Amino acid sequence: MPRKRNAHRSPDLPTLADVARLAGVSEITASRVVRDRGPIADSTRTRVLTAIAELGYIPNRAAGSLASAGSTLMSVLLPSLSNIVFPDVLRGIHSALTHTAYQPVIGVTDYDPLIEERILLSFLAWQPAAVILAGLHHTPTARRHLEHGRFRVAELMDIDGDPVDIAVGMSHRQAGYETGRHLVQRGYRRFGYAGHSVATDDRASARYEGLCTSLREAGLSLIAEHRQPGPSSTKAGRESLEILLGAEPSLDVVVFPNDDMAMGGIFHCMHSGIAVREKLGIFGFNGLDIGQAMPMPLSTILSRRFLIGLTAAEKLIESRERPQEKTIINTGFDIIEGATA
Amino acid sequence: MPRKRNAHRSPDLPTLADVARLAGVSEITASRVVRDRGPIADSTRTRVLTAIAELGYIPNRAAGSLASAGSTLMSVLLPSLSNIVFPDVLRGIHSALTHTAYQPVIGVTDYDPLIEERILLSFLAWQPAAVILAGLHHTPTARRHLEHGRFRVAELMDIDGDPVDIAVGMSHRQAGYETGRHLVQRGYRRFGYAGHSVATDDRASARYEGLCTSLREAGLSLIAEHRQPGPSSTKAGRESLEILLGAEPSLDVVVFPNDDMAMGGIFHCMHSGIAVREKLGIFGFNGLDIGQAMPMPLSTILSRRFLIGLTAAEKLIESRERPQEKTIINTGFDIIEGATA
DNA sequence: TTATTTTATGACAGCGCTACCATAAAACGC
DNA sequence: GCGTTTTATGGTAGCGCTGTCATAAAATAA
Missing domain, CATH: 1.10.260.40 (lambda repressor-like DNA-binding domains)
Structure with missing residues (x-):
């Protein structure tokens, strides 16, 4: 019946x-x-x-998708939304998709490759046209699906590695390296590092390693470092610097994994009457607007988050077919001299 | 064949x-x-x-969706991603959906009801299980689809109005009103307002009106106001305050539409040697972490963005059927006294 | 003119899954 | 022990759309 x-x-x-x-x-x-x-x-x-x-x-897109074995969905897997960095990337993606039929479906991985894998598989059930992820490091299962799937793949933020299809970002290792060179050249010698404990933030780790390398080449090294438990935040930066200076007051410059934490460092200095730059240099990463709006603009490195998202999404929709050649797009970075280091 | x-x-x-x-x-x-x-x-x-x-x-979710006339997608329409407020809401939503089958599809409306309508219609093609929007103001077409659709609807941030199904948020009018009362009680009399030009930010407008009402009741009024062209940002706040004080130097307190801009105001004061609170009170809105991490914590109102997103998503997945009764959930707000006003 | 290509439209099956109904076997009630 | 409920499983049609192939009419070429 x-x-x-x-x-x-x-x-x-x-x-x-x-x-x-x-x-x-x-x-x-x-x-x-x-x-x-x-x-x-x-x-x-x-x-x-x-x-x-x-x-x-x-x-009815479900019917269309079923009949044509493809959708106009773009899966976006981001490590976090707490930091403005990934919303910025997302804005870029969104901007590229605005007048297209593509729609972003987003997932948040909390910097955990296993969560990334789980969300990826659930997204693949929608037969997305493309997948965007952060970083080049995924679980073997995830990597396998990414390689064999009938969709385009973009890996964002980092370009130090072998992408599946397209990589858009910058070399974080090099950014860390240039940070060290820049600060050494400005006369700083007694380096500290005030980070956070999310060890799976591959980009922060790469910058850290780049920094250590350039210090080593200059015959220097990190004199002290501290990682505040929990995720990155302004408060964590403030607390981290306080603890770091408590343990090692002789530092003349402290590098932070990002601007949020560096802002916290500056707030600690303001609170404790430490003359920023003269007594203690502060260096961040990202080049957030708020840091540049300060009376004493933050010394940092400008990463191009919006551009990364925009470029990746534009590249992805250029062609449905994955080309033979892998594409690596370096959006680069700029040192912002600022007034804090 | x-x-x-x-x-x-x-x-x-x-x-x-x-x-x-x-x-x-x-x-x-x-x-x-x-x-x-x-x-x-x-x-x-x-x-x-x-x-x-x-x-x-x-x-294959497309096939499943087609056969069952429903999906596990949740459409999320946000006005913007530039300000951390909406990523915070999104985090809350995501948090509620983490261990469910639901997946958020997001769209950005740029505070434009027509764009909201366009994106909404394209999202409805996926037969979403629920739709989340910001605010209670939509185009007639959008409203009609929201009312007649076979999905749950949550309207976030504001609760001053008649929701389609569920509203989760706070009264922005009241928040503005309480801001005025609080500042009058603290002795401020010469009020200024330093805003931005995005007139379609209904919540900011509601707070502005609430502020004006409470000032009027106290026999006061805004002595001067300035709206910086373009969207809200720390830089815009700094510039806006500078222009405002240029036109009317006698102000003893300035209210900003949000913390980002208020931080800019503080930076202007730092730069120009204006003693914050003693010479000029600064008041924001949102209660962002960064404002509270400052040596002089920002006086502001705490909005519960994460909670709003979380609560809305939890409510939405409680039942597939829209109940007879509309639900309005007031997540409230708190005045953070801070040290700047 | 006639042959060929281009333009415009339609018939139809099937994409992969689930709602609906049916059924058989097992458990239960008294 | 016999009817009734519960548990476990299957057959089948169809969700709404689009890929494939076919075809007729119009435009173009020879």
Whole structure:
């Protein structure tokens, strides 16, 4: 016995068949108008569009996706939303997708590759057109799915490694390295590092290692370091610097893993009457607006988060097919001299 | 002539039929195991799960969605991602969805109801289980779809109005009102307002009006105000205060639409040697961490962004059916006395 | 003119899954 | 022991759309 049409649906939403009937054309022709595919006579198009407007027709993307074995969804997997960095990336992605049919589906991994894998698999159930992830480090299972899937893949932020398809970002190792060179050149010798405890933030680790390398080459090293438990925040930066200076008051410069924490460092200095730059240099990473709006602009490195997201999404929608060649796009970085180091 | 199975697909992904065949059960039984529905014998479940693992089966959500006329997608429409406020809301939403099957699809409206309408319609094509929007003000078309759709609806941030289904947030009018009362009580008399030009930020407007009302009741009024062109930012706050004080140096307190801009105001004072609180009170809105990490914590109002997102998403997934009664949840706010006003 | 290409449209099956109904076997009530 | 409920499973149709192939009409070429 056939199930009553739309038996479990209410109210009865108009379908493409309703549109076709009203416009006096076949379903497939109506479909072509909706998708703007193939040759359609102007008069036909008009009739169909009128019918669509009249019925308030909304296409069913699940049906379309099933029939065509593909969707216009773009899976975006970000490590975190707490820091403005990833919302900035997301803004860039969104900006590239604004006037396209693509829609971002987002997941948050908490910097955990296993969570990333779990969310990735659940996203793949939607047959996304593309997947965006942060970093080049994934679980073997995730990597396997990324490599064999029929979708484009972009790995963001970092470019030190071998991407699946497209990588867009900068060399964090080099950023750390240049931070060290810059500060040594400015005369700083007694280096401290005030970080946080999320060890899986691969980018922060890469910058840290780059910093150590350049110090080593200059015959120097980190005299003291402290990692505050928990995630990165302004408060954590403030506390971290306080503890660091308590243990080792002789430092003349402290590098932070990002601007938020560096701002906290500056606040600690303001509170404790430590003359920033003269007595203690403070250096961050990211080049956030707020740091540059301070009376004493933060010395930091500008990362181009928005551009990274924008570029990645634009590249992804260029072609449905994954090309033979892998693409690596270096968005670079700039040292912002600022007034704090 | 029948189309070759999976003709336009490569490689051939395993389907539920493959799983069922390998496990020696019917498709529907395999489907029940995947979805954890109905009574299944333990031995059967095990066989099916083994088959799933062996084949690396990933369910096709488009097919599932089509067959069941519903999805596990949650459409999230936010005005902006530039300010940390909406990422905070998104974190809350995400947090509520973490161990559920729901997945957020996000769109950014730029505070424009027409863009909101356009994105909403494109999201409805996925038959979402729920829709989350900011504010209670939408286009008539959007409102109509929200009211007649077979999905739950949550309108976030503001509760001053008539929601479609669920509203979660606080009264921004009241927050503005309390801001005025608080500052008058602390002895401030010569009020200024340093805002930005995005007139469609309904919440900021509501707070502004609440502030004006309480000042009026106290026999006072805004002596001067300035709105910096463009969106809210720390830099805009700094510039806005500078212009405001240039036009009216006699102010003893300035209210900002949010903490970002208020921080900019403080930076202007630091730069110009104006003693904050003694010479000029500064008041913000949101209670961002960074403002509280300053040596002189920002006087502001704590809005509970994370909680708003979390509560809304939790409420939405409680039931698929929209209840008769509308729900309004007031997450409230707190005045943070701080040290700047 | 006639042959060929281009333009415009349609018939139809099937994408992979789940709602609906049916059924058989096991457990339970009295 | 016999009817009733519960548990476990399956057959089948169809969700709404689009890929494939076919076809007719119009435009172009020879």
